[in-house]
Amino acid sequence: MTAPADPRSRWQLPAPGALPRTAELEPLVTRVLAPNPSGMTLDGTNTYLVGEPGSGQAVLVDPGPDDAAHLAAVEAALADRKARCTAVLVTHHHVDHAEAAQPWGARFGAPVMAAGADVAGPRGRVLAGGERLRLAGTVLEVVPTPGHCADHLSFRLDSGAVLVGDHVLGRGTSVVTHPEGDVVAYLESLRRVHQLGPSALYCGHGPELTEDPGAVLDYYLAHRAYREEQVLAAVADGASTVDELVAGIYAAVPREVWPAAAQSTRATLAKLTAEGRVVAEGDAVRPA
Ligand SMILES: [Zn+2]
Numbered sequence: 001m002t003a004p005a006d007p008r009s010r011w012q013l014p015a016p017g018a019l020p021r022t023a024e025l026e027p028l029v030t031r032v033l034a035p036n037p038s039g040m041t042l043d044g045t046n047t048y049l050v051g052e053p054g055s056g057q058a059v060l061v062d063p064g065p066d067d068a069a070h071l072a073a074v075e076a077a078l079a080d081r082k083a084r085c086t087a088v089l090v091t092h093h094h095v096d097h098a099e100a101a102q103p104w105g106a107r108f109g110a111p112v113m114a115a116g117a118d119v120a121g122p123r124g125r126v127l128a129g130g131e132r133l134r135l136a137g138t139v140l141e142v143v144p145t146p147g148h149c150a151d152h153l154s155f156r157l158d159s160g161a162v163l164v165g166d167h168v169l170g171r172g173t174s175v176v177t178h179p180e181g182d183v184v185a186y187l188e189s190l191r192r193v194h195q196l197g198p199s200a201l202y203c204g205h206g207p208e209l210t211e212d213p214g215a216v217l218d219y220y221l222a223h224r225a226y227r228e229e230q231v232l233a234a235v236a237d238g239a240s241t242v243d244e245l246v247a248g249i250y251a252a253v254p255r256e257v258w259p260a261a262a263q264s265t266r267a268t269l270a271k272l273t274a275e276g277r278v279v280a281e282g283d284a285v286r287p288a
Contacts, residue, residue: 001229004222007215008171013207016171022077025200025208027053027139028159029147030077034064036096039256042171042205045096047074048163050155051083052137056085060110061155061163062091062204063100069106086134088094089127090114090163092152097204115144115151127153145193147186149177154189160199167193167275168216170206173223178266183224186267190220224268232277240284242266 023031034045045065057267058081064070073099085108090098093116102121105112112124113133120126127133129144133155141156145167152176155163166174176186193201194217201209201216209216230249237247243264250261269285272278278285 001226001233004219004226005217006210008209008219011211013170017043018240019207021073025202026159026161029161029202030081031202031208032077034070034072034096035047035067036070039254040175040194040260041096042169043207044205046202046204046206047049048202049074049077049081049083050083050136050138050140050157050163051081053081055137056083057136058134059087059140060085060104060108061089062097062165063088063104064097065095066100066103071107074104083136084108085110087133088112089133089140089153089155091117091154091167091204092149093119094149094166097165099262100151115153118235119151129153143192145189147176147182147189149180150182150185152189152222154193156196156198156232161196161202162193162196162198162200162213163202164193165204168201168203168209168220170203170209172206173220175260176264176267177222178263178270181263181267183228183267183271187221187224190217190224193217227264228268228272231241231265231272235278235285236267236287240286242269242283245269 030049032047037044047064048061049058086243087110088105090101098119112120113127114120122160127142131142133140138158143154144155145152148166176183198213201213234245234248245265246261273280
């Protein structure tokens with residue numbers, strides 16, 4: 001059992017912490033990095049401004065933390081684009097993406113749009129998969145990508161790039177949260193984005209992936225399969241609790257991310273249990 005190779009290890013990606021605060025990724029898209037770096041958020045949350053140049057409008061995707069310095073950077077980027085914000089889109093409800101959605105939506109007089117009514121708020125709009133949003137002189141297609149969590153959406157741009165939130169990260173792999181996430185849904189969502197043939201993946205955290213997005217999605221699929229094999233092998237070897245599984249499987253990763261690893265492990269066990277490949281007895285598991 002060998003770990004699949006991450007194709008990005010051969011790419012010239014910026015080092016952790018080296019992402020610029022503001023970057024134009026393509027004429028349609030400016031990225032503004034929020035000042036909230038951590039083990040889970042990598043360089044920080046990526047906030048995206050999307051709009052046809054010259055339209056005078058932009059959509060804000062994942063405003064991120066409600067932070068004064070971040071708001072100032074977003075407003076400066078809007079001014080650079082000579083655009084006003086006409087909608088706030090949110091990929092999922094996690095606080096590092098959604099916190100500023102309602103306050104900034106109110107500030108800009110722009111509706112909040114998300115998969116969940118709790119995120120969209122009373123004046124917002126709940127989005128459905130497959131919708132084509134005509135906003136800011138362009139079209140954003142709503143792509144349902146549940147798995148990381150149940151209400152996760154991605155947005156496909158007219159350029160072929162896909163804003164993927166935490167479905168795919170610029171570095172490393174994402175977490176299938178538990179109990180709100182779902183490994184089977186996550187794998188389907190990876191395949192769904194793959195089938196779009198994205199020209200680029202603009203991630204919720206970390207650098208943009210432009211060189212070979214399909215290879216990254218293949219790696220993500222292989223990585224989940226590998227983790228599943230590791231869990232099955234460890235259970236066969238006598239590991240019976242999530243703590244024992246994490247300590248063995250994630251020995252090489254910083255302990256800061258072990259709580260997230262435990263969630264992914266629980267999500268994997270839920271899939272294996274449903275498939276009858278392991279048996280759960282209270283907090284313990286054993287081979288089927
Ligand atoms: Zn996030």
